[in-house]
Amino acid sequence: MISAPDRGSAFTVILPLGKLEQAPEPPSPVAGLSCLVIGPQAGMAADIALHLQQAGADVLRAPDLDALRAFPKPLPALWVWVLEFTGVPDLANMRDAAHQIHGADLNFLLVQHLSINRGRRLKPRRLAHDVVQVDGNLLTRRRILEAVAVAAGRAVAEELPTIQAQRGRAVQAPSREEAQRQGRLILVAEDNEVNQLVIRSQLEIIGLAADLVPNGQLALERWASGQYGLVLSDLHMPVMDGYQFAAAVREQEARRILARTPIVALSAAAQRGEAERCRAAGIDDYLSKPVSIERLKETLEKWLPPVQSETQVRSGEPAQGGNRATNVHLDLDVLKALVGDDADLIATLLQEFRLRSVPTADALVSGFAEGRLEDVGFHAHKLKSSARSVGALALGEACRQLEAAGKSGDREKVATLLPGFEDELDAVLEAVDRCMADLAMKGKEGNTR
Numbered sequence: 001m002i003s004a005p006d007r008g009s010a011f012t013v014i015l016p017l018g019k020l021e022q023a024p025e026p027p028s029p030v031a032g033l034s035c036l037v038i039g040p041q042a043g044m045a046a047d048i049a050l051h052l053q054q055a056g057a058d059v060l061r062a063p064d065l066d067a068l069r070a071f072p073k074p075l076p077a078l079w080v081w082v083l084e085f086t087g088v089p090d091l092a093n094m095r096d097a098a099h100q101i102h103g104a105d106l107n108f109l110l111v112q113h114l115s116i117n118r119g120r121r122l123k124p125r126r127l128a129h130d131v132v133q134v135d136g137n138l139l140t141r142r143r144i145l146e147a148v149a150v151a152a153g154r155a156v157a158e159e160l161p162t163i164q165a166q167r168g169r170a171v172q173a174p175s176r177e178e179a180q181r182q183g184r185l186i187l188v189a190e191d192n193e194v195n196q197l198v199i200r201s202q203l204e205i206i207g208l209a210a211d212l213v214p215n216g217q218l219a220l221e222r223w224a225s226g227q228y229g230l231v232l233s234d235l236h237m238p239v240m241d242g243y244q245f246a247a248a249v250r251e252q253e254a255r256r257i258l259a260r261t262p263i264v265a266l267s268a269a270a271q272r273g274e275a276e277r278c279r280a281a282g283i284d285d286y287l288s289k290p291v292s293i294e295r296l297k298e299t300l301e302k303w304l305p306p307v308q309s310e311t312q313v314r315s316g317e318p319a320q321g322g323n324r325a326t327n328v329h330l331d332l333d334v335l336k337a338l339v340g341d342d343a344d345l346i347a348t349l350l351q352e353f354r355l356r357s358v359p360t361a362d363a364l365v366s367g368f369a370e371g372r373l374e375d376v377g378f379h380a381h382k383l384k385s386s387a388r389s390v391g392a393l394a395l396g397e398a399c400r401q402l403e404a405a406g407k408s409g410d411r412e413k414v415a416t417l418l419p420g421f422e423d424e425l426d427a428v429l430e431a432v433d434r435c436m437a438d439l440a441m442k443g444k445e446g447n448t449r
Helices: 044-054 065-069 091-102 141-151 176-181 193-206 216-223 242-256 274-280 293-303 332-339 343-369 373-390 393-407 411-448
Strands: 002-004 008-010 034-038 058-062 080-085 107-112 125-128 131-135 169-171 186-189 210-213 230-234 263-267 285-288 313-315
Touching: 034 044, 034 065, 044 058, 044 080, 044 141, 058 065, 065 091, 131 141, 186 193, 186 216, 193 210, 193 293, 193 332, 193 343, 193 373, 210 216, 216 230, 216 242, 230 242, 230 293, 242 263, 242 274, 263 293, 274 285, 285 293, 293 332, 332 343, 332 373, 343 373, 343 393, 343 411, 373 393, 373 411, 393 411
Parallel strands: 034 058, 034 080, 080 107, 107 131, 186 210, 186 230, 230 263, 263 285
Antiparallel strands: 002 008, 125 131, 169 313
């Protein structure tokens, strides 16, 4: 010890330390994996590629999906695509690109920069049978390797919480390959991004595997592979609608002498006589959106072949979190009736709704200002469907009225309805923001306990 007046003291302690044995380096969880990293050449995607290479993975790089399509063929048998996103990824486009390039189904790891704290994102989470998500804001080398290993099936992911069914049990969805083997793989054709998330979540809760495409033309191409036991199709889509899709399927079945594939229609229009028109087009059953889990399960099980072996089930605690109805503008009980009480999933769907609704509403208003009333009807129909799904019922009704006025060419009626529509949309977006902030706060509180 050295001490001096008005200067303080300095203490020196010498401790004998024995030499520690170096722990053996654990085997790399990604050694030998073929990985494609998609993202900008500089930044996180480059870091991810470097970590994977150093851990023994074979890595191919591409800045985006369009650049990948231009790569010389054939490409190596890639097991995992690692994609860096700052918004909401287009899963249907990713899957289509994988089929075009590889002619096979692949596994995807989404590295997303999440804009709200939804809790429990430190670990990779499986969102679908072929999709794993991890938060890009919190990545470390170990987390990157773990997430890729999960996507490749070499490690177990934290599952997206299942919703406790009324009998207290939730069915675990089979793998895509097992569902195809049993003839129970479902093809979903739906162009609305919010509805895609809702339907995908519902099917996972029920315990069914599915592929999603955004229009009837892509659905027809996928259906032709013969992999699907049932098609769940929206009726009003771009490129090819549900009626045209069903007619094309029935024509090919007759010409090629194929077994009939059940087609179940989904529609938010609820127009008089639509169910009869569906049957006339060769559609086997009809559901109005939004559809409850119980009704969806009942209808799908009516048309799907029975399970060939006992489905694995598991018991679980009731999901925690979530809000009651925020106010008259946003009734979360409607959304909970579709997907359950999982706060993370509700936040994801609300975030997606907010992201998609604003440009859709802008396009609607622009269509009116430029005299394109058919655009008013089109965008009002699109927003109507997603508004009803998240519980914005008054906004959905305003959209329904605008859709009818736009399709009938009633400019005066559209002009009368627009101010109320815009006021209601603003109120809904404010309610969505409050709800998401509340869910984020609850997630933080849960993490500190």
